[in-house]
Every structure is written in structure tokens, then in C-alpha cells.
Amino acid sequence: xxxxxxxxxxxxxxxxxxxxxxxxxxxxxxxxxxxxxxxxxxxxxxxxxxxxxxxxxxxxxxxxxxxxxxxxxxxxxxxxxxxxxxxxxxxxxxxxxxxxxxxxxxxxxxxxxxxxxxxxxxxxxxxxxxxxxxxxxxxxxxxxxxxxxxxxxxxxxxxxxxxxxxxxxxxxxxxxxxxxxxxxxxxxxxxxxxxxxxxxxxxxxxxxxxxxxxxxxxxxxxxxxxxxxxxxxxxxxxxxxxxxxxxxxxxxxxxxxxxxxxxxxxxxxxxxxxxxxxxxxxxxxxxxxxxxxxxxxxxxxxxxxxxxxxxxxxxxxxxxxxxxxxxxxxxxxxxxxxxxxxxxxxxxxxxxxxxxxxxxxxxxxxxxxxxxxxxxxxxxxxxxxxxxxxxxxxxxxxxxxxxxxxxxxxxxxxxxxxxxxxxxxxxxxxxxxxxxxxxxxxxxxxxx
Ligand code: TRP
Numbered sequence: 001x002x003x004x005x006x007x008x009x010x011x012x013x014x015x016x017x018x019x020x021x022x023x024x025x026x027x028x029x030x031x032x033x034x035x036x037x038x039x040x041x042x043x044x045x046x047x048x049x050x051x052x053x054x055x056x057x058x059x060x061x062x063x064x065x066x067x068x069x070x071x072x073x074x075x076x077x078x079x080x081x082x083x084x085x086x087x088x089x090x091x092x093x094x095x096x097x098x099x100x101x102x103x104x105x106x107x108x109x110x111x112x113x114x115x116x117x118x119x120x121x122x123x124x125x126x127x128x129x130x131x132x133x134x135x136x137x138x139x140x141x142x143x144x145x146x147x148x149x150x151x152x153x154x155x156x157x158x159x160x161x162x163x164x165x166x167x168x169x170x171x172x173x174x175x176x177x178x179x180x181x182x183x184x185x186x187x188x189x190x191x192x193x194x195x196x197x198x199x200x201x202x203x204x205x206x207x208x209x210x211x212x213x214x215x216x217x218x219x220x221x222x223x224x225x226x227x228x229x230x231x232x233x234x235x236x237x238x239x240x241x242x243x244x245x246x247x248x249x250x251x252x253x254x255x256x257x258x259x260x261x262x263x264x265x266x267x268x269x270x271x272x273x274x275x276x277x278x279x280x281x282x283x284x285x286x287x288x289x290x291x292x293x294x295x296x297x298x299x300x301x302x303x304x305x306x307x308x309x310x311x312x313x314x315x316x317x318x319x320x321x322x323x324x325x326x327x328x329x330x331x332x333x334x335x336x337x338x339x340x341x342x343x344x345x346x347x348x349x350x351x352x353x354x355x356x357x358x359x360x361x362x363x364x365x366x367x368x369x370x371x372x373x374x375x376x377x378x379x380x381x382x383x384x385x386x387x388x389x390x391x392x393x394x395x396x397x398x399x400x401x402x403x404x405x406x407x408x409x410x411x412x413x414x415x416x417x418x419x420x421x422x423x424x425x426x427x428x429x430x431x432x433x434x435x436x437x438x439x440x441x442x443x444x445x446x447x448x
Contacts, residue, residue, distance in 0.1 A: 003398050004037045007150035009044035012061040013052045016068040017210035019195040019203030022251045029073045039079040046084050050133040071293035086311035089318040093143040100172040109138050142166035149182040160186045177328040193251050196244035214293045224279045234270030249278050366438035368406045378402040390435050392425045413443030
């Protein structure tokens, strides 16, 4: 079965509110249980630096957001859950991508353009208060996404352009250096509601109308009491249309519960009673999580350990991939001939060096080529120094599985052949001894 990789980042500048829970956290936790997917959720703290220069707030928000996701049921053993700044390969990849990204592409990014337009309208220099970090925001985000070969990126509509830019960067890089990156797609969940805030506008930190996800019971009740309503008295029928209270209720309640409140509106329920119904319904879902949240918040060292374990797991993918990318662009050790298609000392599959997929330079060593077929599966082949096919794999479900097989064949030499016998299709006219000799050569080179 093909595994779908889903990845999303959460900027660590605030405290999660009910809108974040309904719009992002809850659907992500549900999706992470899907057996056909591998999920990556990370705390985007490098991104946070672009918007926030308060160190204590970055740190506090990182803890709060991590605790919120775990309290809401995310299982770090089942997903990749990590802090962006624990993965040094991310800024490293940011630079490689920056070098294949047109400045003009970044000029068109909405967030940057909005700042420039504002400055222009105010008659100041167009780049007033625009940092290079803001300008580079889409490149850093592309590195987050491309590093883990993610297919689907669940984001809000405001982020679609960034995903498209990540695709553009992946395409430019692949065109120049061979097929290394998967092209990601934005996943916009139409069924997920945007929650109105206390004043009826979209719930957002910047409108100051948000209800913190883990507000203590008393505060939750008080905040809900402050939701705007119209001035209809108890006994008067009320409109569900345009009622923020009703919409928030709907995001938590079952269809039956929602119908019951709709009827109560028609029957003239008083606003005070309606707010009590809403409070009880939210608290029923949140209360057990709130307890877990408080326990997690009380143990920052425990959280640190969870995040570091997540980083180790993520880097098991990022480190070898980065080595492959460095090799591809020519950041290579000097101990082997220039122009070698594959670094024999690398633990990774050699990627084709040519734009059109045909090797432009003769590999001095046998080498592995990894690629994806139209059937969605991942394959590799071993070719000798002159490009003759020696070994052909059958399909693997994930690039990681294929990469692992390559690493073992490369590192263990001919001894690894029996281990993968079932996944290697015979190549007509190739003597087994030639295959063994090629693998031995790779093993020797790796050991050297
Ligand atoms: N820019 C995203 C936001 O503001 C956060 C983010 C950072 C992200 N890196 C990402 C989202 C990678 C998806 C994928 O919401």
C-alpha cells in the first residue's frame, strides 16, 4: 500500500484557542489515526522568529502548543512530532532552495506584497520594516515540506500560495539536479468549520476575540457569557442564522444535539440558558484534555524529552536525505573524481544527475538509481560504471523502504542480496557474479 505523507507546521507565537482546535488540531489528530498515512506535525519556531522578537513568548508558546497537541490526543509514537529548530537540515535545505528560487517569485508572495503595499500607501520606503526573514518565509516553509517528501499539506487558504511556491522550488531543483523532491499539494478541508469568535468575526488572536482552548472552567464560562447575541428577550424565537453561539455549538455537538438547540432557538430559549448549554457541551469535550494539558505543562523537562525524541526520529530521514542533496549539488568530498554521479561513500541512492534523466557523465563506480513509477511505487536499479543495468527492484511502498534496501545493499555488499531476493527482479543476460562484484566494489568504496 502506498503511504501518504501529510505534514503541517504550527507557528509558535500564541496560545491555542478553540478555533485552532476545531480547525487544525482536532482534524489532524483524527487524520493521524488513518493507517494509510504517515503524519508530520512540527512546531515552526524558526517561522515564529519572523513575527515575534520576544524570546520568553517563543519558548512559552512552544511548550503550550506542544502540550495542546498531545493533550488533544496526538500520539508521538505514531507520528513525527518535532520542533523545527531541532532539525539543522531544515535551514541547510533552505539555502539550497534559495539558490534555485527566483527573487521575482518571492516578490509575489502575499505576505511580503501586503507589507510593501502598506508602505507604499503610507508614502514610506516600500521595504520599511520588511526583514529578509519575512521575504524568505516561503523558502523556509518549502524546506519544511520538501525535506520530508510530503504529499499533502493541510493548511488554511491563506497558505495555498506558499505550497504552490514549494512546488515551484521542487520543480526547479529537480530540473537542475535530478528527481529528488516530491511535489506537494495543499489539502484544504472544506468540511472543517472556521469558528466565529466572541464578537462574531472569525476567531483569531489578532482580533482579540478568542477563547483559549484550555481556559480554566470558570474563565471558559465567563468568556462564553460574553459572546455577542442580539437583544431578543427570553420567549422570543431566535435566529440560528448568523448566531456565533449556534455556530460554535455546532462545531462541538452531534447532529441530534444541534437539531435540539435549533428547536430551542425557535421556542425562544433565553440567551443565558443557551450560553449555559454551550458551556456544558464544550466543557464535556475539553475537560479531560484540560487535565492532561495541565499535567504536561507542569513537566517542561518531560516535554523537552518528547520533542528531542521526535527530532531524532525526523533526523533519521533528514540527515541521509540532506547528504544526498549535498552530493547532488556538488557539495562533495574531494576524495573522488569530479563528476561522479553518485558518491560511493554516501549511504544514499545516487540520483540521476542529468536533467533529462540520462546520465550526462560517466559514473566511475557502479551506482544505484532510485525513482518513482506511475504506479506510485518506489523502485531502484543498480547500473555498472558504463550505465549497464545489473539489478532491478520491484516496487516499494515508500521511498524510505527503497532507500533502506539500497543502504543495505551498498553497505553490506553481496551478503545483502539474499535478504532482498524477493524484491529483486532478475535482469536477462546479467551474470550473478557481475552483480556481486559491483556490490563488493561499492562496499569497499564505502569502507574506504
Ligand atoms: N506558515 C504556516 C502558517 O502560518 C506554518 C508553517 C510553517 C507550515 N511551515 C509549514 C505549514 C509547513 C505547513 C507546512 O500557518
